[in-house]
Amino acid sequence: MNAARSAGPTANLQAQSNERPHYQRPQLTTPFFERSQFLSETDTYVGWSGYSTIDVFSSVEQEYFAIRNSAAVFDLTPMVKYRIAGPDAERYLNRLITRDVAKLKVNRVAYTVWCNENGHLVDDGTVFRVGKDEFRLCTAERQLDWLLDSAIGFQVEIGEVTEQIAALALQGPTSCAILKAIGLVGVENLKMFDMGQFRLGERALMVSRTGFTGDLGYELWIEPEGAVELWDKLFEAGKLFGIRAIGYQALDMARIEAGFILPNVDFISAAHTIRLNRETTPFEMGLEWLVALDKGHFNGRRALVAEKARGSKCRLLAIEINGKKPAHGSLIYDGEKGLVEIGEIKSALWSPTCKRNIALAMIQAPYFSTLKEFWVDIYVHRELHWDRRMERAWPVERPFFAPDRRKAVPAGDR
Amino acid sequence: MSERFQHIVIGGGHNGLVCATLLARRGRKVLLLESADQVGGAAITREFAPGFQVSAGAHLLHALPAELTRELQLERHGLRLSARSLPTVSLNPDGAPLVFDAVTAGAPGERLSAPDQRALMEFRRQMARFARVFDLVQSTVPFRLGMEGSRDRINALKIALRIRLLGKRDMRELLRIAGMNAYDLLEDVFTSEALKGALGFDATLGAEHGPRSPGTVLTLLARWTGLSRDGNHGVAQVAGGMGQLTQSMARAATAAGVQVRTGARVERVLVENDRASGVRLQSGETIAGDSVISNADPKTTFLKLVGAEYLDTDFVRRVDHYRAKGNVAKLHLALDSLPEFRGVEAIRAGGRMLVSPSLEALETAFNPSKYRQLPDAPVLEITIPTVHDASLAPPGKHVASILVNFVPYDPQIGLAEARAQLQRTVLEVLERHAPGIGKRVHASELLLPQDIEREFGMAGGHWHHGALSFDQFFVTRPVPGATQYATPLPGLYLCGAGAHPGGGVSGLPGRNAALRILEQGA
Numbered sequence: 037m038n039a040a041r042s043a044g045p046t047a048n049l050q051a052q053s054n055e056r057p058h059y060q061r062p063q064l065t066t067p068f069f070e071r072s073q074f075l076s077e078t079d080t081y082v083g084w085s086g087y088s089t090i091d092v093f094s095s096v097e098q099e100y101f102a103i104r105n106s107a108a109v110f111d112l113t114p115m116v117k118y119r120i121a122g123p124d125a126e127r128y129l130n131r132l133i134t135r136d137v138a139k140l141k142v143n144r145v146a147y148t149v150w151c152n153e154n155g156h157l158v159d160d161g162t163v164f165r166v167g168k169d170e171f172r173l174c175t176a177e178r179q180l181d182w183l184l185d186s187a188i189g190f191q192v193e194i195g196e197v198t199e200q201i202a203a204l205a206l207q208g209p210t211s212c213a214i215l216k217a218i219g220l221v222g223v224e225n226l227k228m229f230d231m232g233q234f235r236l237g238e239r240a241l242m243v244s245r246t247g248f249t250g251d252l253g254y255e256l257w258i259e260p261e262g263a264v265e266l267w268d269k270l271f272e273a274g275k276l277f278g279i280r281a282i283g284y285q286a287l288d289m290a291r292i293e294a295g296f297i298l299p300n301v302d303f304i305s306a307a308h309t310i311r312l313n314r315e316t317t318p319f320e321m322g323l324e325w326l327v328a329l330d331k332g333h334f335n336g337r338r339a340l341v342a343e344k345a346r347g348s349k350c351r352l353l354a355i356e357i358n359g360k361k362p363a364h365g366s367l368i369y370d371g372e373k374g375l376v377e378i379g380e381i382k383s384a385l386w387s388p389t390c391k392r393n394i395a396l397a398m399i400q401a402p403y404f405s406t407l408k409e410f411w412v413d414i415y416v417h418r419e420l421h422w423d424r425r426m427e428r429a430w431p432v433e434r435p436f437f438a439p440d441r442r443k444a445v446p447a448g449d450r
Numbered sequence: 451m452s453e454r455f456q457h458i459v460i461g462g463g464h465n466g467l468v469c470a471t472l473l474a475r476r477g478r479k480v481l482l483l484e485s486a487d488q489v490g491g492a493a494i495t496r497e498f499a500p501g502f503q504v505s506a507g508a509h510l511l512h513a514l515p516a517e518l519t520r521e522l523q524l525e526r527h528g529l530r531l532s533a534r535s536l537p538t539v540s541l542n543p544d545g546a547p548l549v550f551d552a553v554t555a556g557a558p559g560e561r562l563s564a565p566d567q568r569a570l571m572e573f574r575r576q577m578a579r580f581a582r583v584f585d586l587v588q589s590t591v592p593f594r595l596g597m598e599g600s601r602d603r604i605n606a607l608k609i610a611l612r613i614r615l616l617g618k619r620d621m622r623e624l625l626r627i628a629g630m631n632a633y634d635l636l637e638d639v640f641t642s643e644a645l646k647g648a649l650g651f652d653a654t655l656g657a658e659h660g661p662r663s664p665g666t667v668l669t670l671l672a673r674w675t676g677l678s679r680d681g682n683h684g685v686a687q688v689a690g691g692m693g694q695l696t697q698s699m700a701r702a703a704t705a706a707g708v709q710v711r712t713g714a715r716v717e718r719v720l721v722e723n724d725r726a727s728g729v730r731l732q733s734g735e736t737i738a739g740d741s742v743i744s745n746a747d748p749k750t751t752f753l754k755l756v757g758a759e760y761l762d763t764d765f766v767r768r769v770d771h772y773r774a775k776g777n778v779a780k781l782h783l784a785l786d787s788l789p790e791f792r793g794v795e796a797i798r799a800g801g802r803m804l805v806s807p808s809l810e811a812l813e814t815a816f817n818p819s820k821y822r823q824l825p826d827a828p829v830l831e832i833t834i835p836t837v838h839d840a841s842l843a844p845p846g847k848h849v850a851s852i853l854v855n856f857v858p859y860d861p862q863i864g865l866a867e868a869r870a871q872l873q874r875t876v877l878e879v880l881e882r883h884a885p886g887i888g889k890r891v892h893a894s895e896l897l898l899p900q901d902i903e904r905e906f907g908m909a910g911g912h913w914h915h916g917a918l919s920f921d922q923f924f925v926t927r928p929v930p931g932a933t934q935y936a937t938p939l940p941g942l943y944l945c946g947a948g949a950h951p952g953g954g955v956s957g958l959p960g961r962n963a964a965l966r967i968l969e970q971g972a
Binding site: 127188 | 721757758759760763764765766770931938
């Protein structure tokens with residue numbers, strides 16, 4: 037076992053960008069920061085894993101429609117990244133995460149979650165199989181202590197490489213066309229969750245057909261020195277394809293439509309909970325398709341086997357709600373009178389594409405399987421006046437929005 | 451694949467032998483595998499110089515319940531004591547030593563002031579009352595705090611009742627002192643430096659603690675409990691050395707139907723369908739079993755024999771953090787003649803002699819170990835078993851078996867240098883108490899914690915298989931998730947000193963593990 041938290045070359049870029057001492061400027065910036073700042077009309081920033089990133093460039097709606105109708109660029113660099121390599125890397129990851137890594141081929145990516153010994157979620161993320169014995173794990177939160185403790189007894193090297201890799205998400209119907217336009221020959225043949233090695237001039241550019249929007253889209257990974265060049269080439273080539281930089285808020289809309297969960301919104305990591313019973317299991321999140329109970333032992337397996345036998349105490353459902361008002365933070369009841377509280381809304385959105393009022397709702401047992409209809413208590417704030425209304429809601433298929441273009445091979449141009 | 455067993459016990463230390471025997475007595479088909487050429491673990495007798503034999507690990511017997519001795523019929527199987535109720539002799543280089551017996555009735559000590567005599571009598575009575583609680587605690591399978599089964603509730607209630615029976619005054623006193631450090635308690639009670647030093651030594655031997663460290667009253671109580679068990683023999687010496695105890699246990703095991711195989715080193719616990727299904731030996735041979743019971747220490751069991759891939763990160767982290775670094779070294783001396791300790795009659799040289807002249811001296815000897823350094827003036831427990839048992843050495847010659855407390859596992863100066871320095875300082879201390887002893891040394895052997903780790907296969911070289919302290923005691927020993935002799939891996943059990951109640955030659959972890967397996971099913 038061997039830990040290396042590497043200081044990336046971006047440290048220099050940051051030092052140049054501002055001469056104030058670091059403690060007066062605790063937020064980091066990504067290599068795309070100057071380009072992003074140039075395009076920002078609203079100057080709204082949001083902290084993400086210690087980085088300043090842009091919340092909204094111009095307007096959330098325009099940015100959202102770039103994802104669904106043309107192409108959107110999102111700076112993904114703050115996503116925490118680990119390099120995991122060594123003769124035991126596969127065995128190590130198989131013990132760490134819930135999915136079967138042995139089935140993950142080289143140059144493939146998998147979405148996954150991982151649990152503690154109680155079967156409670158620690159985090160979610162993506163595993164990239166870079167080679168037979170080398171992986172990249174992208175996580176929502178910093179995990180080095182968990183990853184290192186998980187490495188006890190395995191021959192594996194773990195290093196955080198967040199600062200060594202600049203990353204952009206390019207998402208939307210014209211994203212493939214833009215990549216072809218910057219010279220990535222054959223990129224259209226990548227299947228969902230494939231990754232491929234390309235070149236951008238002299239530099240290596242890794243492209244994965246992944247994303248957080250549920251649309252056709254790619255994620256681009258490059259050394260930080262090539263970041264600005266990548267950005268410029270995309271925006272140059274993307275002019276005719278409606279390319280637009282987007283912030284966090286627009287992405288959040290798309291991810292709800294795609295039915296993707298977000299840590300600290302839809303679930304909270306067991307590493308952070310203080311109150312009893314605030315932890316969540318993959319079964320409760322509706323993620324049983326990620327849990328390979330038959331692959332041998334992994335963290336939390338024994339608890340999850342027991343939960344499967346016993347039944348989960350709640351479950352995240354995709355629901356649709358009558359009306360147009362997003363049901364942010366609403367409580368859910370079994371009947372219109374609101375007598376028995378049976379759950380609560382985690383994420384809510386008026387979906388501009390589906391034209392439906394959608395939400396991810398955590399519903400308690402047994403109601404998640406017995407009720408075909410719930411009532412949602414929605415609070416509406418209009419011109420300093422609070423109003424509440426009880427609206428009917430019902431379970432629907434997740435994802436809410438899943439266009440065929442997200443899967444098509446070869447990928448389409450629009 | 452050879453024949454199939456109901457239980458495979460890994461390791462033939464005294465606890466493995468006790469556990470295997472009790473299971474076989476109840477009709478179970480048991481195989482015991484020992485990697486060395488003889489069973490016994492750290493309770494063996496071996497030659498360390500031509501013609502000189504010594505108990506290689508533990509050298510005094512004081513915690514084995516008489517009840518267990520009877521149950522296993524150890525005397526019928528050859529157990530003999532060459533001495534019992536050995537007094538403690540607290541050496542004093544400038545004058546007469548303090549000789550006292552901590553437990554048995556009668557004159558509590560020589561050269562003690564009248565108030566100290568009274569205090570010792572009262573302290574003994576009080577500790578004996580507390581020991582009744584601890585005796586039950588030590589011989590009870592720890593309950594799960596969730597009280598998942600009726601047995602958990604019964605065991606918890608039995609202990610609660612025993613505490614209740616202490617009465618208000620003693621309950622209050624137990625609450626007051628249980629979390630205290632030995633230094634404060636002994637300073638409260640006694641005035642004699644030699645007495646406090648000696649009792650403080652008992653509170654810290656084998657713990658990574660000085661007398662001022664919190665929780666040292668717990669270790670004192672744990673030790674006292676073994677000493678004061680009803681019908682016990684006090685501090686005793688086994689004829690032929692500790693090896694004869696485990697040899698008698700091995701005969702009891704064989705008589706009960708346990709198959710004992712020596713020279714069989716287990717390399718891995720086999721896991722099938724998330725259950726321990728047998729073992730693989732270093733030779734490559736695999737043996738199937740319905741359950742596997744490990745007498746090895748927790749770190750070795752979980753991290754080496756089972757492997758982290760069958761366990762959860764949280765659990766492995768707890769095992770990894772389990773404190774099991776040994777801090778006791780052992781020095782064996784082959785002596786051409788019986789050394790003369792100042793003020794000690796020859797027969798008393800067969801007692802348990804301590805060099806721990808005061809609590810200050812004890813704390814001062816402890817301090818450097820925090821920084822991985824060696825004490826300048828080591829504190830010692832010295833026995834000369836040949837005073838009572840001539841069979842251990844050639845005629846007229848003697849053996850000294852000496853425990854050196856507070857020797858760090860990984861000394862800063864390196865092992866070779868530490869070995870030389872420690873041997874030198876211990877002999878200097880001995881010379882002060884027994885002038886001329888150096889010239890009588892014919893051969894010697896010094897076992898540092900790392901040597902103990904290697905010889906007995908104990909991770910960290912801690913011969914209690916892990917420090918005994920509140921966080922590694924009873925319902926949390928060795929670590930949460932493995933506190934009921936059962937472990938997170940179904941079919942795998944612990945029966946060694948890493949399990950409750952911990953180290954010392956008591957046989958209780960092995961006995962309790964057998965109880966747990968028999969009562970609650972394997």
